[in-house]
Amino acid sequence: MESPARQISLVPAPDRRQSETALAVARGTARLLWSLGFSCISELPLPSGRRADLVALNERGEIWIVEIKSSVEDLRADQKWQDYRMHCDRLFFAFTQDLPCEIFPEGTGLIIADAYGAHLHCEAPEHRLPAATRKSMTVRFAMAAAQRINRLVDPQGHAEF
Amino acid sequence: MESPARQISLVPAPDRRQSETALAVARGTARLLWSLGFSCISELPLPSGRRADLVALNERGEIWIVEIKSSVEDLRADQKWQDYRMHCDRLFFAFTQDLPCEIFPEGTGLIIADAYGAHLHCEAPEHRLPAATRKSMTVRFAMAAAQRINRLVDPQGHAEF
Numbered sequence: 001m002e003s004p005a006r007q008i009s010l011v012p013a014p015d016r017r018q019s020e021t022a023l024a025v026a027r028g029t030a031r032l033l034w035s036l037g038f039s040c041i042s043e044l045p046l047p048s049g050r051r052a053d054l055v056a057l058n059e060r061g062e063i064w065i066v067e068i069k070s071s072v073e074d075l076r077a078d079q080k081w082q083d084y085r086m087h088c089d090r091l092f093f094a095f096t097q098d099l100p101c102e103i104f105p106e107g108t109g110l111i112i113a114d115a116y117g118a119h120l121h122c123e124a125p126e127h128r129l130p131a132a133t134r135k136s137m138t139v140r141f142a143m144a145a146a147q148r149i150n151r152l153v154d155p156q157g158h159a160e161f
Numbered sequence: 162m163e164s165p166a167r168q169i170s171l172v173p174a175p176d177r178r179q180s181e182t183a184l185a186v187a188r189g190t191a192r193l194l195w196s197l198g199f200s201c202i203s204e205l206p207l208p209s210g211r212r213a214d215l216v217a218l219n220e221r222g223e224i225w226i227v228e229i230k231s232s233v234e235d236l237r238a239d240q241k242w243q244d245y246r247m248h249c250d251r252l253f254f255a256f257t258q259d260l261p262c263e264i265f266p267e268g269t270g271l272i273i274a275d276a277y278g279a280h281l282h283c284e285a286p287e288h289r290l291p292a293a294t295r296k297s298m299t300v301r302f303a304m305a306a307a308q309r310i311n312r313l314v315d316p317q318g319h320a321e322f
Contacts, residue, residue, distance in 0.1 A: 027314075030315065030319075031315070034318065039304040039307035039311065040311070041307045041310065057300065057307070059304065061300050135222060135296070135299075138299050138300060139218065139220060139222050141303045142299055142302045142303035142306060143220065145303060145306030145307045145310060146200035146202045148306075148310055150191060150201070154188055154191065157188065157192040158191075158195050
């Protein structure tokens with residue numbers, strides 16, 4: 001019998017678009033971000049409705065977004081990165097192997113990751129968020145993280161409105 | 162054999178100061194806060210090191226703190242509430258039974274709760290946080306909530322520094 005713990009759907013939310021590789025890259029990247037002083041959550045919806053793969057926040061209130069890419073084709077097909085960029089101080093792509101920094105859109109960085117860790121391969125330039133966007137992103141991050149805990153601890157009490 | 166799910170220590174963090182009653186009041190209060198548009202986390206450490214029982218945040222960035230009291234004596238013995246008040250827009254006490262609003266410190270409110278729900282018995286006046294305190298509390302809330310998820314999903318990768 002499958003244990004109860006395995007039946008709990010937590011984070012990252014298991015949607016069918018996520019491959020095993022993407023989940024591994026997310027884990028390794030989250031470990032890197034943690035070592036850099038950031039806490040992160042996965043699959044955070046932005047105001048546009050698009051979901052950022054990983055959003056990271058540090059004590060100074062800085063916000064990074066990391067988009068996980070499974071292939072160069074996946075990267076080239078991405079038309080959404082400017083939306084992500086408008087909602088963070090730095091935007092990175094995370095990938096499983098070294099790629100030349102030049103193939104990434106200008107103003108983005110590259111993280112190389114596996115399931116156990118990651119490293120910052122190409123630094124991303126900082127483009128500071130306007131104060132109002134930073135505030136709304138921080139509140140959005142905070143409420144999403146707290147809701148995920150609440151739904152886990154007390155699912156009956158925290159259904160969707 | 163106890164199931165793996167039961168062995169996961171989540172939120173509220175199980176410290177020995179929390180009674181079953183306090184946990185029940187926390188659950189009912191969290192449900193009320195959720196119905197009012199707030200997400201909350203339990204046991205959030207403040208800069209002083211004191212831990213607020215419940216901290217709640219809504220989309221407008223408003224922050225409420227709720228301190229759970231097990232008895233009138235517990236309330237009277239509380240010398241810490243002014244520290245809590247300095248870190249929220251409204252401060253409430255939560256209790257299991259109706260009490261006259263007058264016995265609570267001026268400027269605080271009262272929530273009556275059981276394990277299944279709660280109601281706002283005495284409204285708390287608003288004392289708006291300074292912007293810098295609001296920002297630091299929001300970041301503190303967000304990072305704590307995200308860390309709790311991360312430690313649950315990937316305990317090896319998110320040990321204390």
